[in-house]
Amino acid sequence: MAKNEITCDEILKELKAKQYRPVYYLMGEEAYYIDLIADYIEDKVLTETEKEFNLTVIYGNETDIASVINAAKRYPMMSEHQVIIVKEAQNLSNIDELSYYLQRPQPSTILVFCHKHGALDRRKKIAGEIEKVGILFESKKLKEGQLPAFISAYMKRKGTDIEPKAAAMLADFVGADLSRLTGEMEKLVITLPHGKTRVTPEQVEQNIGISKDYNNFELRNALVEKDVLKANKIIRYFEDNPKTNPIQMTLAVLFGFFSNLMLAYYAPEKSEQGIAAFLGLKSPWQAREYQTAMRKYTGVKTMRIIGEIRQTDAKSKGVGNSSLSDGELLRELIFFILH
Structure with a gap:
């Protein structure tokens, strides 16, 4: 693991301390860690009352990046934050267009992408832009010996x-x-x-x-x-x-x-x-x-x-x-x- 790669435990430690990032891009072959982080954000960041108006769960094959960005720009209702979770984000096309939102992300929005069975190319510009303002986490398969x-x-x-x-x-x-x-x-x-x-x-x-x-x-x-x-x-x-x-x-x-x-x-x-x-x-x-x-x-x-x-x-x-x-x-x- 590269020195600048954040671990699942480090992300969860931040979340438990209520230190939230505007964007979490969770990707990789091992679904377990992706679900662990996304589920924690979905379950713990908002109260049950706040979830009614401020929790949105959408699927990559049922939306597009423009709709995700529009939702992320909204303000929360009677809450400090709104949470938007994009499941099956690997099915989103034109993910590079997220770059426009990353230049000025909405501080009160916690935007989570769950990209399973693959990963963003870290050499692409969008990967670096996500890391600058949020979390780019790759969930890797454990080896048998681990x-x-x-x-x-x-x-x-x-x-x-x-x-x-x-x-x-x-x-x-x-x-x-x-x-x-x-x-x-x-x-x-x-x-x-x-x-x-x-x-x-x-x-x-x-x-x-x-x-x-x-x-x-x-x-x-x-x-x-x-x-x-x-x-x-x-x-x-x-x-x-x-x-x-x-x-x-x-x-x-x-x-x-x-x-x-x-x-x-x-x-x-x-x-x-x-x-x-x-x-x-x-x-x-x-x-x-x-x-x-x-x-x-x-x-x-x-x-x-x-x-x-x-x-x-x-x-x-x-x-x-x-x-x-x-x-x-x-x-x-x-x-x-x-x-």
């Missing part, structure tokens, strides 16, 4: 702790869809037994539907340790329960791990801290698996494993495969990895 730290931080804000294995199980099962991930975490918080403040793997197993013993996290551990018996038990369980353990999810986890392992060989410093920093991991303990795996797998073998995972992915989608089931494909892949 998910356990995100889960732990989210739980702490809820006054709850979560065991590392439980966090890893969630990360592997749900992936980087933060909206779904936070929904699953809310479920765990609600279902915590009275007086308990720590989420365990057992609770994840009971409430999310992930086996604490047979999941992608445990499969990865078995492969790291080259535990042939454990790995085969897990893939047999996967084969018997294909709906909760689809091959595509398993392949994504394995590809992510072995791709990172390949990168770890190039880390200048092979300590936990050095590998964690090189791979962008939030916590040094996450690097321990890579240290262990580097002792078990050579760089050449790791490269071949990555190629085999790619081939298995193609075969699972019917490319060059007319007879093997997903379970058989996974068994062949795990055999190749372990031998």
Whole structure:
């Protein structure tokens, strides 16, 4: 992240301190942070009475930039501010025309654009003009390795702790869809037994539907340790329960791990801290698996494993495969990895 890029937490801190900007342009591939900021502005800036006359929510495919600017120039009624939220702003044409409004934005208007599944070109003049008077925020997808730290931080804000294995199980099962991930975490918080403040793997197993013993996290551990018996038990369980353990999810986890392992060989410093920093991991303990795996797998073998995972992915989608089931494909892949 560039030094001048503002974070979601910094924006929310400003908002909670009632420090408002005239324009917020929220964009990017990760919808979660865009919704988090926009929802806070929609829910908290105005009182319920003020919202009746001073909150406007419109959609980019139902309006144009001229209408947005005209609305933004209005004065609030019986309130210090009016809030205008433009959802699906990626569908607005001629966004460059916002430049005229940005030269003299209405101080009492808080204008919010929600641009999902893409971003403004930061090299364009309009991007710089937004940053001069307001907020230009890009919401980026988290990497797989960042998910356990995100889960732990989210739980702490809820006054709850979560065991590392439980966090890893969630990360592997749900992936980087933060909206779904936070929904699953809310479920765990609600279902915590009275007086308990720590989420365990057992609770994840009971409430999310992930086996604490047979999941992608445990499969990865078995492969790291080259535990042939454990790995085969897990893939047999996967084969018997294909709906909760689809091959595509398993392949994504394995590809992510072995791709990172390949990168770890190039880390200048092979300590936990050095590998964690090189791979962008939030916590040094996450690097321990890579240290262990580097002792078990050579760089050449790791490269071949990555190629085999790619081939298995193609075969699972019917490319060059007319007879093997997903379970058989996974068994062949795990055999190749372990031998």
